[in-house]
Amino acid sequence: MKTVIQGTGRLLFTGLCLLFVWPAFAQQAAWPAVKRETKPWTRWWWIGSAVNEKNLSSSLDVLQQAGFGGVEIAPIYGAMGYESQYVSFLSPRWTALLRHTVSATAERQMGVDLTTGTGWPFGGPQVTKAYAASRFIIRQYHVSAGKSLTQPIRVDDAKQEGAALQALTAYNGHQAISLKDKVDKEGRLRWSPASGEWDLYALFDGWTLQQVKRAAPGGEGYTLDHLSAKGLQVYLHRFDTAFKYKAPGVRSFYNDSYEVYNADWTPAFLTAFKKKRGYDLARYLRELASDDSTDLVARVKSDYRETMSELLLENFTRPWTHWAHGYKSLSKNQAHGSPGNLLDLYAAVDIPECETYGSTYFPIPGLRRDSADIRNVDPDPVMLKFASSAGHVQGRPLISCETFTWLTEHFKTSLSQCKPEVEQAFLAGVNHVFYHGNTFSPPEVPWPGWLFYASVNFVPTNSFWPHLPGLNEYITRVQSVLQSGVPDNELLVYWPVYDTWHRAKGRDMSLKVHDIDEWLQPTAFYKQVKALQGAGYSLDFISDAQLLRADVGKGNDSTKLPLSGYRLIVIPKMRLMPVTTMQQLIRLAEEGSAVVMESLPEDVPGLGGLESRRKALRTLLASLQFRPDEHQLMVARRGKGRLILAADVQKAIWQVGLDREKVVDKGLKFIRRKENNTTWYYLVNHTPQKIDEYLPLNKAEGTVVLLDPQTGRTGLAQSRQDGGRTIVKLQLLPGEAMIVHTGKGVQAGTMADWKYLETPEVPLTLSGNWQLTFTNGGPFIPVARQLDKLTPWTALGDTAANAYCGSGVYTTTFTLPEKKAGEYVLDIGEVHESAHVWVNGQDAGILWAIPFRARIGHYLKAGNNEIRIEVANLMANRIRYMDQHQVPWRRYHEINFVNINYTPFNAAGWPVQPSGLAGPVTITPYR
Structure with missing residues (x-):
């Protein structure tokens, strides 16, 4: 089982490094400190709340060891046959278990969040018809x-x-x-x-008569009327009683995505409408019931939708947050799906939370994306930015994300597929990831244990669990940076929600993740945002209500939102704008802001006081005397600032003096943070091409440090001046990320130079014999065998191997006549699905994502060397075997277990999923 290096030579392919993590994770000095929030958290389903103190503590130990910083408790329906172990929600016993969990997590430096309910949405036995949706x-x-x-x-x-x-x-x-x-x-x-x-x-x-979906025992009942202030009081009183008005110690209470179906009314709606809109909706029941495409119908329904938005904000989101604060906890809310202004709803809570649902196509070579195993709606980064924008404008330090929901079909998700999906969330402003998710499962439950029906199963029975620390530590490093300082976005883009609400069709308008092809993607707002981001500008969104509170100063007035960090307000093409919004834009310009308008508003929204408001808008617009400036921009100067009317928004931005980040021209994606006198860049290569060149970074100055989030390595970058700006040498292969820390405030100390990979020599291919053994899996342990070439174990014609789920260890030896290269890079080639590598008995790290490479020069020696590669496959083949042989494993109340298309799950007809190492495995010396 030996391979011998025979000579050297040039290789055209250059590489960077590295997807591995240190066996014992410790953040180096150049990185921000690790704390519980910088680590990933996970939703933690309590099946039937069939939990006890001993098992909870043991489960938390396992989660902590895997690198999790906290759990998000979500009680749901139970498993059949375990009814005697169910604990009724909010009973004294359940509350005691919650307090035990809070104490146990604190001992482990972890945190706890708790849904204010069971399943979703909020509801339960305390909700009578008087307060039901x-x-x-x-x-x-x-x-x-x-x-x-x-x-x-x-x-x-x-x-x-x-x-x-x-x-x-x-x-x-x-x-x-x-x-x-x-x-x-x-x-x-x-x-x-x-x-x-x-x-x-x-x-x-x-x-609506909707019942709580996926309710836990003791949580069954009608869904709450979220528009009723009294209803919320009645609902929360049950929690007050259970807690005995003593804080349970949870970090935050959270609310899942708004899935209150057909809930378009509340008993006090007519009174609220007349007070807010100034006219009687009862006189317009004909228009409210109509779908005729008339302006009158659209205006009445716009006012109706705006009123719903305000009631949801005033009667639910804000008082629920206030209630959470009363227990010394935070509020965490998923506003998407709500019939309201998403930006205002997200802004009203402490931790805005978005959601990734389904999978995205990334042109990364080798990244598996099986069309039969994915949802038909891709996650959209623009949708994610509603949560991060609201949080950024409000100054919230954390933006969370329910991540990986239905990323692929059950049991077919690899860690490699998770990486670009979570990176997309980071690039959209997320810095506090929650996995979807982990199911508590007692140790006596046979494999695969208890599972949730809509999840990537981040559970200890998953064959990738031993390699999960690779993903967790990557997320931890990235989040340590993205939680540092404050966002560094230049543009504020106005979201013209009234154009969305002004629609004659339908009743309420729930702005759902699954319907963005109807209410978001066709809009001029969406197209402008995509164009600006594609050009290299960083931005956030802002609502009418937020604009009305905006202030160009430093923010000494707590009632104001300081916009000092933003350099430009962009108004995309729109038709309808409230007079108050236009007045505020003029005031902000007078105080020094620059406002770029793709078009002027044509009209005001809604019906109440229509003619007087139209007249006021016309008067305002007439007062803006746009004249061409020296750059042929149409400019209306007001006070210290100006309003610019420009069909070409990017040209106007450039003329204002705002430069774009040109790294996007190479396909790199980025997000920036600023901290003290420094700037953090998070850069990701989701393209099929490698990056190996000097690139400009607008904020690069002084010291430039590279930090590799895949491995934790750091070093001083090569940089130089070019045309008055600093350019930085970057090397990123497809699928890799890099963090750049730059600025006069960067303290590099005695940091070594970054070790670039410059001159590759002829790679050594480990083509000799391999020993294959199997560990930690089932349902059977295949026999060990000698391989005359690298082969996935599912290509061996072994029925036991085809059913196997777990780890297989490939071992070989090779001879290195002399060790004289500056670095040696291991590439394990095609792997199904992740690997852990040891070289000469030393831990060389987890290779869990593309490009499946690691620097191993430190572990090699002249002469004989041994390499051991532990490969973990997916759970799919074992589940396939169990379904083919009708081995029972899924017996749950309510929905039981469904596939990605929400039909009954059965894996019996699946093909065998490739498992093991296909290679080739190479070691490339670099001079």
Whole structure:
């Protein structure tokens, strides 16, 4: 089993380094400090809340050892056959288990978050119909002159028995009259028109009758009316009682994505609408019920949607956050899916949380993406930025993300597939990752243990678990940087939500992740954001309400939002803008801001006071006297600043003096943070080409340090001046990331130079015999064998190997006649799916993602060398075997277990997934 190096020579291919992590993770001095928030956290499903103190502590030990910084408790439905072990949600026993978990995590320097409910959305046994999610029901009738309505005014639906009549309006052409006071208790209308034909519209306060999805024992019941202030008080009182008004010690309470279906009403809606919009919605029931594509219908519905947004913010999000603060905890909220202004809802909580759902295509060579195993909606970084933008503008230090939800089909997700997906979230402003997720499972439950139906299963029974620290430590390093300082984004882009709300079709408008192809991607806002990011500008979004609080100063007034970190406000092409927003843009310009407008607003949104508001907008716009400047930009100067009207937004930005980051021209993606007198760059190469050249970084000055988040290595970069700017030498292979720390405040001390890989020689291919043995897996342990060439174990024709899930160890020896190269880079080639490498008995690290390389010169010696490569495959083949042989493993209440298309799961027909090492394994010397 020996290979001998025979000579040297040139190789055209150059490389960088390295995907491995130190066996004992310790952050080097050049990196920011590690704390629990810099580590990844995981959603932690309590199946049936069938937990106890001993098993909880043991599970936390395992999570801590794998590199997790905290857990997010989510009680859900139970497993069949374990009913006797269920613990009812918020019972004294359940609360005691929660407090034990809080104490146990603190002992392990970990944290705990807790959903304010079970399953999702909020609801439970304390939610009576009076406070359950509501929907409006409209019934239509017709009455002719001199006749009376014979049928009662009521909802003929047994499920909606008791739905209260809230308004009854009769229409004759443009004439509308209210008749609610003419309806008796039995629903009889005591009215007959003297003339004409009348259409009657009756509005009832009904219910969605939605139950809590995936509820845990003790959490079953109606979904909460999130628009009702009193409903929230009733809902939270159950928690107060269970906690006995004593803080449970959780870091934050969280709310999952808003999935309250068809909840488009609340009993107090008409009163709130009249107060907020200035007119009576009851007079416009005909328009509310219509889908006719008229401006009037769209305006009424825009006002209706804006009112819903405000009620959700004022009656749920803010008071729920206040309640969390009362327990010395934070609030963490997923606003997406809400029928409201996402930016305002995210901004109202302490930790805005977005979500990645499905998988993204990345042109990284060798990155597996099987079309049959993915969802049909790709995660969109622009959607992720609603959460990060709101947090950045509000000054929130943490932006979290529910990550990897349905990344691929169950049991087919590799760690390598996770890397670019989480990187995309980082690049969108996320700095606090939550895995979706980990299921608590008692030790006596047979393999694969308890699992959640919509998850990448980050559980100890997963064959990649021994290699998971590779991903966790990568995330920890990146988050230590992305939680340092503050965001360094130049542009604020206005989100014209009123253009979105101004739609005649439909009722409420839930802005869902799955519907972005309808409400987000077709818009001019989206296209402008993509164009600006693609050109190399960094940006955040801002809402009307946030703009109204914006201030160009340093932020001494706590009621204001300081915009001193942003250099330009961009108004994308839009049609509708409130007068107050336009007034504020002019005021900000007068105070020194530069505002670039792709177009001027054409009209105001909504219906109330329409003509007076239109007149006010026309007057404002007329006061802006745009004239061409020396660059032929149309400029209206106001006070210390200016408004620029430019169809070519990027040209205007350039003329203002704002330079773009040109690394994007090479396909690199970036995000920046600023801290004291330094700048952090996080750079990622998701292209199919390697980067090996000097590149400009706008903020590069003084000392430039490179930090490799894959390995933790650091060193002083090669940099030089070129045309008055600093350019930095970067080497990144496809799939790699790099962090650059630069600025006059960087303290490099005695740091060594970064070791670039410059001159490759002829690679050594380890083509001799290999020993293959199997460890830590099942359902059977295949026999060990000698291989005359590298071969995946699923290509051996061994039925036991084809069913095997676990680790296989490939071992060989080779001879290195002399050790004289400056570095040696190991490339293990094609691997299914991750590996841990030892060279001469020394731990050379985990190779868990593309490009599956490591620097191993430190471990080699002249003469005989041994290399041992432990490969972990996927869970898929063992699950396939179990389903083919009808071995029971999935028995859960409610949804049980489904596949990626939400149909019953069965792996019996799957092909065998390639497992093991295909290679070639090479070692390349670098002079």
